[in-house]
Amino acid sequence: MVDAATKGPASAIHAAALSQGVAGARGIFADSLEALVDLLGERAREALHRGDPGAAAAASQAVDSVLKALTLTETNVNPQLIASKLVRQLSVTLK
Numbered sequence: 001m002v003d004a005a006t007k008g009p010a011s012a013i014h015a016a017a018l019s020q021g022v023a024g025a026r027g028i029f030a031d032s033l034e035a036l037v038d039l040l041g042e043r044a045r046e047a048l049h050r051g052d053p054g055a056a057a058a059a060s061q062a063v064d065s066v067l068k069a070l071t072l073t074e075t076n077v078n079p080q081l082i083a084s085k086l087v088r089q090l091s092v093t094l095k
Helices: 002-006 010-018 026-050 053-072 079-093
Strands: none
Touching (some): 002 010, 002 026, 002 079, 026 053, 026 079
């Protein structure tokens, strides 16, 4: 999802969202979001070690977006819709 948000063309955002499962996918999707929190947390730490507070703040904001998306997995929202919104948010936050 991070690569789709930061490196790919606009169509990559939609491809990342549509690659999420629909039926019975909430648990797997939630696990992916938890892994994404870990990845972005590591990005924030690396940015701080490099002395790049802007990148650290962006990664921190991205973690917040992922955590909000994670709360939506507990409701009856389609994982593809959650992923679409999340990847679009990440594309703004992480660029």
